[in-house]
Amino acid sequence: MSQNEVEKSVPTLADVASLANVSTATVSRCLNSPDRVGKDTRERVMKAVNELGYAPNFGAQALAARQTNTIGAVIPTMENAVFARGLQAFQEELGRHGKTLLLASSAYDAELEEQQIRALVARGADALLLIGYDREPEIYRFLEKRGVPTLIAWSFNPAETRTAVGFDNRAAMRALARDVIAQGHRNIACITAPTRSNDRARGRVEGIRDAKIEAGQDPAEVMIVETPYGIGTGEEAFRQVMAQAPDTTAIMCVNDVLAVGALRAARALGVRVPEDISVTGFDDIEIAALADPELTTVHVPHREMGRRAAQRLIEVLQNNVIGQSKELPTEIKMRQSLGPARKA
Amino acid sequence: MSQNEVEKSVPTLADVASLANVSTATVSRCLNSPDRVGKDTRERVMKAVNELGYAPNFGAQALAARQTNTIGAVIPTMENAVFARGLQAFQEELGRHGKTLLLASSAYDAELEEQQIRALVARGADALLLIGYDREPEIYRFLEKRGVPTLIAWSFNPAETRTAVGFDNRAAMRALARDVIAQGHRNIACITAPTRSNDRARGRVEGIRDAKIEAGQDPAEVMIVETPYGIGTGEEAFRQVMAQAPDTTAIMCVNDVLAVGALRAARALGVRVPEDISVTGFDDIEIAALADPELTTVHVPHREMGRRAAQRLIEVLQNNVIGQSKELPTEIKMRQSLGPARKA
DNA sequence: GAAGGTAATGTAAGCGCTTACATTTTATCA
DNA sequence: TGATAAAATGTAAGCGCTTACATTACCTTC
Numbered sequence: 216m217s218q219n220e221v222e223k224s225v226p227t228l229a230d231v232a233s234l235a236n237v238s239t240a241t242v243s244r245c246l247n248s249p250d251r252v253g254k255d256t257r258e259r260v261m262k263a264v265n266e267l268g269y270a271p272n273f274g275a276q277a278l279a280a281r282q283t284n285t286i287g288a289v290i291p292t293m294e295n296a297v298f299a300r301g302l303q304a305f306q307e308e309l310g311r312h313g314k315t316l317l318l319a320s321s322a323y324d325a326e327l328e329e330q331q332i333r334a335l336v337a338r339g340a341d342a343l344l345l346i347g348y349d350r351e352p353e354i355y356r357f358l359e360k361r362g363v364p365t366l367i368a369w370s371f372n373p374a375e376t377r378t379a380v381g382f383d384n385r386a387a388m389r390a391l392a393r394d395v396i397a398q399g400h401r402n403i404a405c406i407t408a409p410t411r412s413n414d415r416a417r418g419r420v421e422g423i424r425d426a427k428i429e430a431g432q433d434p435a436e437v438m439i440v441e442t443p444y445g446i447g448t449g450e451e452a453f454r455q456v457m458a459q460a461p462d463t464t465a466i467m468c469v470n471d472v473l474a475v476g477a478l479r480a481a482r483a484l485g486v487r488v489p490e491d492i493s494v495t496g497f498d499d500i501e502i503a504a505l506a507d508p509e510l511t512t513v514h515v516p517h518r519e520m521g522r523r524a525a526q527r528l529i530e531v532l533q534n535n536v537i538g539q540s541k542e543l544p545t546e547i548k549m550r551q552s553l554g555p556a557r558k559a
Numbered sequence: 560m561s562q563n564e565v566e567k568s569v570p571t572l573a574d575v576a577s578l579a580n581v582s583t584a585t586v587s588r589c590l591n592s593p594d595r596v597g598k599d600t601r602e603r604v605m606k607a608v609n610e611l612g613y614a615p616n617f618g619a620q621a622l623a624a625r626q627t628n629t630i631g632a633v634i635p636t637m638e639n640a641v642f643a644r645g646l647q648a649f650q651e652e653l654g655r656h657g658k659t660l661l662l663a664s665s666a667y668d669a670e671l672e673e674q675q676i677r678a679l680v681a682r683g684a685d686a687l688l689l690i691g692y693d694r695e696p697e698i699y700r701f702l703e704k705r706g707v708p709t710l711i712a713w714s715f716n717p718a719e720t721r722t723a724v725g726f727d728n729r730a731a732m733r734a735l736a737r738d739v740i741a742q743g744h745r746n747i748a749c750i751t752a753p754t755r756s757n758d759r760a761r762g763r764v765e766g767i768r769d770a771k772i773e774a775g776q777d778p779a780e781v782m783i784v785e786t787p788y789g790i791g792t793g794e795e796a797f798r799q800v801m802a803q804a805p806d807t808t809a810i811m812c813v814n815d816v817l818a819v820g821a822l823r824a825a826r827a828l829g830v831r832v833p834e835d836i837s838v839t840g841f842d843d844i845e846i847a848a849l850a851d852p853e854l855t856t857v858h859v860p861h862r863e864m865g866r867r868a869a870q871r872l873i874e875v876l877q878n879n880v881i882g883q884s885k886e887l888p889t890e891i892k893m894r895q896s897l898g899p900a901r902k903a
Numbered sequence: 904g905a906a907g908g909t910a911a912t913g914t915a916a917g918c919g920c921t922t923a924c925a926t927t928t929t930a931t932c933a
Numbered sequence: 934t935g936a937t938a939a940a941a942t943g944t945a946a947g948c949g950c951t952t953a954c955a956t957t958a959c960c961t962t963c
Contacts, residue, residue, distance in 0.1 A: 274621030339617030
């Protein structure tokens with residue numbers, strides 16, 4: 216020992232160094248690349264580390280190493296099960312690689328999202344995960360200027376240049392719409408979340424129109440009701456469709472939550488699903504299978520998406536190259552809420 | 560201008576200072592305590608900041624200021640809606656005060672939780688939010704040694720000394736159990752999540768026993784089935800109760816997810832709820848009101864808890880004092896799944 | 904056994920910011 | 934108007950770590 220007065224404060228690298236009788240450089244090497252240090256030296260240093268209960272100072276490390284081992288994510292909200300699920304997998308994978316998650320949410324508000332992105336960058340996020348492509352070009356410019364690698368999730372669009380790990384929202388909904396049309400439905404309504412600065416919702420709506428066109432029908436026939444995310448808003452939207460377009464035989468919702476709302480409203484109104492009207496969702500979250508009738512929907516591999524996104528970002532940090540976009544497959548879950556169109 | 564060669568790299572405080580023709584100290588003051596700087600100087604500096612697109616370097620700031628403005632939280636999992644909801648509110652409130660959330664999850668695993676706590680501290684979390692009291696004393700010692708203020712959420716137990724913002728799990732369940740007993744139930748079963756290192760679940764189970772005792776009944780009569788969190792596991796547990804204790808007239812579950820599982824199993828088995836058997840939940844998440852029959856449960860103010868927890872932690876960082884524990888009220892939501900006990 | 908190479912360690916220069924303290928400018932008032 | 938206080942700004946010393954480069958120790962090899 217060679218101590219001074221009180222051992223009050225937190226030990227630093229230098230304390231460890233002097234205890235182990237080596238230079239700070241050696242201690243640093245011991246901690247960061249142990250094989251570049253002799254065996255007995257290493258043991259001596261590690262012993263000192265334990266004895267002192269040393270742990271590196273984060274700020275100093277970040278400053279000197281120029282990275283924080285922290286990855287940021289900005290999602291619309293954790294209260295939406297799809298994001299909670301994907302993010303959980305994302306965080307788990309990050310943790311497995313020694314990275315930590317910095318999290319912020321935008322409440323589906325573009326301006327708030329921008330603020331949050333800036334905040335995460337200011338907090339030293341080494342890379343960023345963002346949901347969907349839609350965003351002011353200015354933000355992307357900012358990110359590039361700061362050199363923060365960014366990955367898009369939840370969307371995959373071959374027409375876009377940015378790297379994404381996601382699925383083709385439009386194609387997925389188009390596939391489901393084909394099935395709906397195949398059941399004889401022509402008067403289709405769509406309940407959607409706001410499509411402004413939300414390419415996922417917009418793509419899904421487009422998918423329905425695509426299928427109408429394919430079937431030789433007029434895409435303008437599709438009644439669109441835009442409403443915020445929620446069960447209650449889904450109920451209201453259903454009522455609105457019934458009131459304004461009583462001929463409707465199928466309602467396609469851009470997510471399961473709105474669809475469950477529709478189902479509830481149908482029951483309350485005494486409308487039978489699927490005998491009187493069919494309802495479909497999107498996402499395949501837990502309540503989809505729990506609903507009564509069980510909801511026909513599009514299954515999205517949220518967990519896999521989160522996990523892969525994390526892997527991608529970790530790769531970027533290592534190789535400094537963000538690879539190709541990756542499209543994940545979706546799958547139609549045919550359940551009870553979709554049936555043949557009723558006769559007019 | 561007074562520049563050298565390429566304006567490639569990220570601008571620093573010094574760049575701003577020389578552009579604005581002031582010292583770095585003044586620039587720093589402009590950014591951190593603007594009122595300590597003259598008006599025109601301030602304007603000149605801010606102009607330079609914008610011109611250069613300057614943003615502070617996180618590591619340097621953290622190192623010099625000895626804080627990161629980052630608050631950590633370790634939760635069991637985001638996939639559980641109660642945590643997603645509470646955390647969402649927590650993060651929103653943090654954001655409102657310029658703090659950022661560092662998030663990790665433990666998957667209900669004590670050892671993983673410890674790792675995550677250490678990781679967040681290593682990433683410079685200024686303070687920590689933890690779920691429940693149960694935890695190795697060693698971890699608390701570590702946190703104290705490192706001087707990281709810690710707040711407990713989701714639990715409130717006057718017998719514990721640590722500061723918490725939560726609710727009294729035991730008392731809440733006791734109250735619900737009283738209502739169950741008042742409906743004539745005596746053969747009560749309890750489906751619970753693992754109670755080891757989970758004082759919330761344990762408290763809820765205890766609450767049932769408390770009520771039994773109050774009613775002059777033997778608390779040992781309560782059949783306990785422990786199973787991991789999930790709808791599927793809830794279903795299984797329900798079957799197990801039916802098989803082993805067919806006299807049971809009420810099943811109290813420690814959370815809504817297990818209860819919904821029980822409800823499903825009941826339907827599959829042709830057991831009517833509540834005519835044949837009553838089922839109760841805990842938490843009051845969305846599916847509780849969506850279930851058929853609607854689930855009688857205990858409403859927990861998750862969002863308020865998250866918000867208050869954030870406020871507390873922010874206070875600590877300012878005043879260096881973590882105040883009194885705060886108990887939040889819960890409320891029994893009487894719905895359809897609880898009814899009178901069937902006659903033997 | 905001298906030359907040349909490799910492995911282990913040390914030296915010290917930053918990284919970009921905050922802040923205590925020193926200095927200069929401006930305002931106030933007898 | 935000069936003394937004095939208050940406000941504005943500057944100077945410079947760290948904060949604790951990483952890492953390029955320099956140095957030393959230790960093997961090989963012919």
